[in-house]
Amino acid sequence: MAYTERVIEHYERPRNVGSFGSEEAHVGTGVVGAPECGDVMKLQLKINPQTEVIEDAKFKTFGCGSAIASSSYVTELVKGKTVAEAGEIKNTQIVEELALPPVKIHCSVLAEDAIKAAVADWRGQGTTKKDAA
Amino acid sequence: MERDPIYMDNQATTPVDPRVIEAMVPFLGEIYGNAASRNHAFGWAAEEAVDRGRSQIADLVGARPKEIIFTSGATESDNLAIKGVAEFYADRGNHIITAVTEHKAVLDTCQALERANIAEVTYLPVDQYGRVDVDDVKKAIRDETILISLMYANNEIGTLHPIREIGKLTKERGILFHCDATQGVGKIPVNVDEDSIDLMSMSAHKMYGPKGCGALYVRSRGPRVRLRAQMHGGGHERGMRSGTLNVAGIVGFGKACELCGQELEAEAGRLIALRQKLYNGLTENLEDVYLNGHPTERIPGNLNLSFSYVEGESFLMGLNREIALSSGSACTSATLEPSYVLKALGVGEELAHTSIRFGLGRFNTEEDVDYVVKRVSEVVIRLREMSPLYEMAKAGIDLKSVQWKT
């Protein structure tokens, strides 16, 4: 399969690869997919608890070039957005930006799911912390 | 820095040897007769060339020239052998035995016969290396069994079946033995008499010949094998396969066989050394690399490895402008299913997604291997740094115990 230029570009120069240290607070982590399916994405969002703005994002992805490009693009997309705005991101936006072919649409769905999972994780932490306090 | 890309996908197809091209060229131009034209010199010239090609092919596999039936490739040969036998011997029985790791040309043909209620088929499992157990074959035989179809060497993992033992068994039991030897002929010694093979599929483009040209070996005595033709028409090829012969293709196929025969032993030794060098280089540079297929019972030019934590398509994407390889990962296939061959070996799906086939061939050099080792190591290290699975494994998390959200 021939790759689009945008996919190649993200694959060769992925943005925001990595993980936040376990000591960092206000980080929501979403891990979606499964090794048996050939794709696992980990997305981490560092969120300002007052403004709910996503200040930083990092990813690691096991998956095809389109999956890597989708997650790389998503880290760019969410930075500076509020949690609510990030929740509105649809996979179609990723498909359009990267010009993904039909067989690769599920890779973009995974990236959308990763945002939701990371946000849910962050919200979960908030409540547990409050409950504990 | 820019260098010519390295072709290391020789189980998919091989480049045409320049000596083969040279032999073919006159038959694409000035010598254009129809080999079936019996009444003029144009036809005779073509027929003579076809006869020579037929002998060269027969010589390589220990057959008699008239036992070689030309086809368009191994897919057609597999179809002709299996359907042709099932239909011709229908009154003798309707049971066929094959294995789950066969090429789709065999498996889909068997399934078509099942759907048409022409045959019942047993698909034998294979061991962790991809070999059938001769005892399993024995146990699967019924009174109605007419045909056993097993490949010489597997196209993905290179594993060799115990062909000679199976041939002995089928001969004893009076069952016909079809062997898809597409990946074996020209690479390792194949002899239809010593291996007791009754029908054998071959393809020119896997052995440095042209595409679109293949053959089916059909035993003429001890026993004389009969077939129901699948292509009807002018009655060419002793009525088994009608259609004007592809003279240039056959000339090329013949030349390719001659060269493979002359160079087989030296070339096999050279490829095994290259394969060992490739394996050693990669496993020295990288941890968690696993061999798929049999350590020794495999064709010389095949190395199939799983690089844990790195998905195959992204791996190939990192190299595809420099090195041609292939992967059993689902993400590289249109169906998004990982390799059914690796699955059959019991390789976990997660490792199937990380598998890469290195197909070494006649035109690969030591320098190619050095370059591949270097670039593959770089790409795997880079992608592992990007892999959440690698990170988890390094942190001591057992990936099998994780509850994945899909």
Ligand SMILES: Cc1ncc(COP(=O)(O)O)c(C=O)c1O
């Ligand atoms: C084992 C095996 N059988 C059959 C085939 C089909 O051969 P062909 O391309 O000549 O139809 C191939 C090649 O893909 C093969 O490797």
Ligand code: FES
């Ligand atoms: S991760 Fe498998 S197709 Fe994208």
